[in-house]
Amino acid sequence: MGDELRGESLVHLNVRFSTETELKAIQDMLYEKSGQGVSFTGLVEAMAHEVTIVTAIHNIKSNKGSKTAGVDKVKMDNYLQMPKDELILLIQSCFRKYQPKPARREYIPKSNGKMRPLGIPTVLDRIIQECVRLIIEPICEARFYPHSYGFRPYRAQKHAIRDIVNVINAGCKSPDQAVWAVEGDIQGCFDNISHRILLQKVWRMGIHDKRVLKIISQMLKAGYIEQDLYHQTATGTPQGGILSPLLSNIYLNDFDWYVGRTYMEPHRKCKHKCNDTRRLKWAGTTPKYNFRYADDWVVLTSTEKEAFRMKRELTKYFRQKLKLELSQEKTYVTDLRKGGIHFLGYIVKAERKRKTPNPATWTEHLVGKPLPDMERLSKKIGSLLEQVHRIELYSKPNTQAAQIQYVNSIILGLAQYYQPSICSHAYHAIDRRVNNAALAVWKKLFPKQYNQMQVPLKTLCNLPHRHEGYESKTFAIPIEGKWFGITYAFITHSRYESKPFDQKMTPYTVEGRRRYVNYRNKHKPLPCDRPSINTPEDIALACYADGKGWKANFEYFMNREYAYNRDKGKCKCCGKPFSLTVPKHCHHIDNQLPIERINKVPNLAWLCESCHRMVHNSPIPPELDAKAVRKIMKYREKLKS
Numbered sequence: 001m002g003d004e005l006r007g008e009s010l011v012h013l014n015v016r017f018s019t020e021t022e023l024k025a026i027q028d029m030l031y032e033k034s035g036q037g038v039s040f041t042g043l044v045e046a047m048a049h050e051v052t053i054v055t056a057i058h059n060i061k062s063n064k065g066s067k068t069a070g071v072d073k074v075k076m077d078n079y080l081q082m083p084k085d086e087l088i089l090l091i092q093s094c095f096r097k098y099q100p101k102p103a104r105r106e107y108i109p110k111s112n113g114k115m116r117p118l119g120i121p122t123v124l125d126r127i128i129q130e131c132v133r134l135i136i137e138p139i140c141e142a143r144f145y146p147h148s149y150g151f152r153p154y155r156a157q158k159h160a161i162r163d164i165v166n167v168i169n170a171g172c173k174s175p176d177q178a179v180w181a182v183e184g185d186i187q188g189c190f191d192n193i194s195h196r197i198l199l200q201k202v203w204r205m206g207i208h209d210k211r212v213l214k215i216i217s218q219m220l221k222a223g224y225i226e227q228d229l230y231h232q233t234a235t236g237t238p239q240g241g242i243l244s245p246l247l248s249n250i251y252l253n254d255f256d257w258y259v260g261r262t263y264m265e266p267h268r269k270c271k272h273k274c275n276d277t278r279r280l281k282w283a284g285t286t287p288k289y290n291f292r293y294a295d296d297w298v299v300l301t302s303t304e305k306e307a308f309r310m311k312r313e314l315t316k317y318f319r320q321k322l323k324l325e326l327s328q329e330k331t332y333v334t335d336l337r338k339g340g341i342h343f344l345g346y347i348v349k350a351e352r353k354r355k356t357p358n359p360a361t362w363t364e365h366l367v368g369k370p371l372p373d374m375e376r377l378s379k380k381i382g383s384l385l386e387q388v389h390r391i392e393l394y395s396k397p398n399t400q401a402a403q404i405q406y407v408n409s410i411i412l413g414l415a416q417y418y419q420p421s422i423c424s425h426a427y428h429a430i431d432r433r434v435n436n437a438a439l440a441v442w443k444k445l446f447p448k449q450y451n452q453m454q455v456p457l458k459t460l461c462n463l464p465h466r467h468e469g470y471e472s473k474t475f476a477i478p479i480e481g482k483w484f485g486i487t488y489a490f491i492t493h494s495r496y497e498s499k500p501f502d503q504k505m506t507p508y509t510v511e512g513r514r515r516y517v518n519y520r521n522k523h524k525p526l527p528c529d530r531p532s533i534n535t536p537e538d539i540a541l542a543c544y545a546d547g548k549g550w551k552a553n554f555e556y557f558m559n560r561e562y563a564y565n566r567d568k569g570k571c572k573c574c575g576k577p578f579s580l581t582v583p584k585h586c587h588h589i590d591n592q593l594p595i596e597r598i599n600k601v602p603n604l605a606w607l608c609e610s611c612h613r614m615v616h617n618s619p620i621p622p623e624l625d626a627k628a629v630r631k632i633m634k635y636r637e638k639l640k641s
Contacts, residue, residue, distance in 0.1 A: 009037065009039060010038070010208060011033060011039070011041070012040075012041045013026075013030075013042040013043055013045070015042070015049055018051065019051060020051060020054075020055055023049075023052060023134075026046060027134070027507075027508050028138070028508050028510070030135070031138035031139070031506070032142070034138065034139040034140075034141075034142035034143060034205075035142035035143070037206075038206065039206040039208045040139060040208060040209065042209060043135050043136065043211075043212050044095060044209060044211045044215075047134070047135050048091070048092045048095040052134055052135070053088055053091050054088075054558070055134060056130035057079075057080075057127060057130075057554075057558065058558065060126055060242075061076060061080070061558065065120075066123070068120055069104075069122070069123065070101060070104050070121050070122030070126075071101055071103070072101060072122050074123055074124070077555070077596060078123075079123060079124070079127075079554065080554050080599075081554065081595055082553055083554065084554045084557045087554045090124075091124070091127055094124065094128055095128070095131075095215075098128065098214070098218050100121065100125045100128070100218055101121070101122045102222050102223040102230060102231075103119030103120055103121050103223070104121075104224070104225060105117060105118070105119060105225060105226035105231075106118045106240075117239065118239050119224050119238030119239060119240045120240050121222075121238070121240070121242075125219070125241075126241075126242055129219065129241060130242050132212065132216070132243055133242060136205075136207055137246055138508040139205060139207060140205050140253075141508060142508075143205055143206070143253070144253055144256075145253055145256030145257055145292070147160075147265075147290065147292070148252070148256050148292040149163075149292070149293045150245070150292065150295075150296075151245030151246065151249060151294060152249065153506070154506065157293060157345070160292075160293045160343070160344060161346050161348065161420060161421070162500055162501065163291055163501060164289075164291055164300065164341075164343070164370075165368035165369070165370055166368070166500045168336070168366070169368055171302070172365040172366055176286075176287050176302040177302060177350075178287055178300035178302055179302065179336045179350045180300070180302065180303060180304055180306070180307040180334070180336070181298055181300050181301075181307065181332075181333070181336060181341045182298065182301075182307050182311050182314070182333055183332045183334060183343065184326060185330035186318065186324050186325070186326060186327070187324070187326070187327045189248070189252075190236055190237055190239050190244070190248055191235065191236040192323070192324055193235060193236050193247075193248065193324075195217065195220050195221070195235065197322065197323060198216075198220070198250065199216065199217060201251055202216060202247075205253075216243070216247070219238075219243065220233065220236075220237065220238075221233060237251075245294070251322070252322075254322075255314075255322065259290040259310075259314070262285070263280055263285060263287055263288045263289070264290065287300075287301060288300070293344055296344060298343055299314075304333070307333045308333055311326075311333055315331075336348070336349055337349075337350050337351075337366065340371070342373055342376075345372070345373050345377070345417065346418075346421055347371045347372070347373050348369070349368070349369050350368055350369075351367065352364060352365070352366060352367075370421040371421055372418045372421055372422075372425075372426035374425075377426055377429070381430055381434075384407070384410050384411065384430070384434065385434065385437045388437040388486075389440075391403045391438075391445075392441045392444050392445055397477055397478070397479050400445075401462075401484045404462075404484060404485065404486055405462065407434075408462070408463065408487045411430065411488075414430060414489065415430070415492035419493075419494055419495050420495060420496055421494065421496075422494065424494065427488075427489040427490040427492070431489050435474070435475070435486075438475040438486055442475050453475060453478075454474065455474065455483050455485065456470065456472070456473055457470035457471070457485075457487070457488065458471065459483050460483050460485045461479075461482040461483060461484055462485070462487075463487055466491055467487065470488075472488060474487070474488065502515055502519065556586075556599040556604075559601045559604055560586040560604055562601045563586065563601050563604040564606055570606075571606065571608040572587075572605045572611075573607055573632050574608060574610075574624075574628040575628070576608050578606070578608065582608050582609075583609040584606055584608060585606070585608075585609060586604055586605075587604070587605045587606070587607045587615060587635065588603060588604065589602075589603050589604070589605055589635060589638050590603055590641075591639060611632060615632055615635040616639075617636070
């Protein structure tokens with residue numbers, strides 16, 4: 001797996017792995033040693049390894065953005081259709097002399113009405129960036145501040161909100177309760193990151209392979225093309241690049257620790273175990289708790305004086321240390337008892353606990369309450385209503401149903417986002433406005449019978465488990481005798497995070513992965529790694545017939561693994577598990593499809609050798625199971641057609 005580690009502060013990574021499982025072991029080792037202060041060289045060899053490249057392509061391929069081309073107009077499918085060895089050699093040659101192409105500049109709307117610039121790299125550059133991320137992310141994760149949550153594995157907005165609420169609740173009986181907040185706003189954070197400072201911080205993270213620094217530097221200076229004009233990038237990280245979120249976290253990590261080590265995470269300031277938050281509190285230090293999600297951050301403290309002092313101090317820190325500016329108009333000092341902090345689409349307040357029927361539980365203490373930001377939600381509902389009104393543009397029931405399904409996906413997304421908060425009023429706002437918009441649409445589509453097209457949720461054929469038992473009526477359309485309608489947000493009941501985020505939950509330790517499974521309430525083990533089925537022997541078997549080698553492009557070797565996992569390592573015809581004594585073949589169901597369709601997952605099926613021969617017209621023994629015979633005949637008919 002690598003050189004023997006003898007406690008050196010600098011380790012050269014000597015790559016020796018051949019499967020995805022061994023790559024994961026390498027990542028675990030990098031995480032462990034980085035947490036001990038070890039730095040690394042020899043990282044490029046691990047990044048350019050065939051297993052890393054294949055894993056990177058799997059990750060990008062599963063992303064919806066994989067179908068988006070960069071300035072070279074080449075999509076992922078073009079690379080998937082290359083021979084496997086040729087594609088691997090192409091990517092490895094790029095590592096030796098990396099010259100990225102400029103990103104393609106696009107704009108997407110922000111919540112404040114302005115447009116956010118996105119830089120879309122070429123697919124080849126995305127693959128390179130993902131290979132780099134796979135190796136350096138575990139090194140960085142071991143040194144990141146525990147209470148930053150943006151663009152980090154296993155973490156989400158709800159964890160940041162729960163962390164804030166937990167700090168407020170923890171001091172509810174103390175005079176030093178954190179009820180004052182500094183809400184930070186960094187002007188153009190990602191566009192103004194200093195390349196020189198960023199590379200210095202990458203080095204201090206323990207990444208001492210200068211070739212990696214050169215790759216990152218080339219990526220940062222690649223520039224972008226907008227309206228056929230090339231623009232240089234002297235500062236900033238390209239939003240839209242795979243590596244950009246990780247680089248922005250590296251850049252702001254020192255800020256996290258600058259505030260955190262003064263109170264919340266004091267062990268980074270002093271090695272003595274006694275120097276914890278309790279000792280700091282006894283010494284008269286004013287409590288300070290900081291939380292960050294991407295470029296949004298909040299610092300909680302217990303006094304107004306300390307909050308304004310922190311605002312002044314952090315303004316100087318960002319200007320002098322990070323070459324960034326805080327917007328004085330948008331960086332607020334907030335009293336949580338009178339207002340609330342606006343953070344990640346939520347408003348967090350400090351209020352009295354709601355009275356229950358049991359007087360023994362009544363208290364005057366203040367607790368943290370997360371609420372949906374209704375002003376921000378209203379803008380999202382406006383966009384949702386536009387999609388509801390689009391239903392009337394379609395005349396055919398199947399296209400109307402497709403648009404209804406899209407509307408439902410937006411409703412579910414909004415409901416699940418606000419689920420960890422006090423959200424009933426937000427859900428009713430969504431449902432009321434969607435129902436009113438649907439009424440207007442159905443009046444236009446069905447002017448004489450729209451009243452009859454309001455049916456109970458439980459009668460809908462779409463999302464049946466979600467709607468089971470609900471009598472509330474919604475607008476629907478009939479398709480083949482069944483109702484297809486719009487869902488309601490209120491069905492998604494609020495579900496608070498019961499505990500603060502478990503800081504030991506990480507994808508880079510065995511224990512961290514186990515904790516994540518428990519957190520997700522899954523009573524089954526993590527999905528197995530993709531099996532290493534692409535051995536030379538299997539590749540030779542896959543191309544067993546003359547003239548069929550043209551099918552074995554890289555997409556085939558990628559998707560045959562997906563098909564293997566889908567088929568659970570068993571023959572699709574007879575159901576026998578594959579083993580050394582049961583050889584396996586990956587069968588093209590329709591072998592006459594064009595190259596861009598023939599190797600898609602639905603067209604692949606794993607068969608044992610005997611069944612595969614029978615599909616290709618070998619005699620079928622009379623004792624074979626009738627069910628297996630039917631499946632074999634079905635595959636035969638597909639081949640003939």
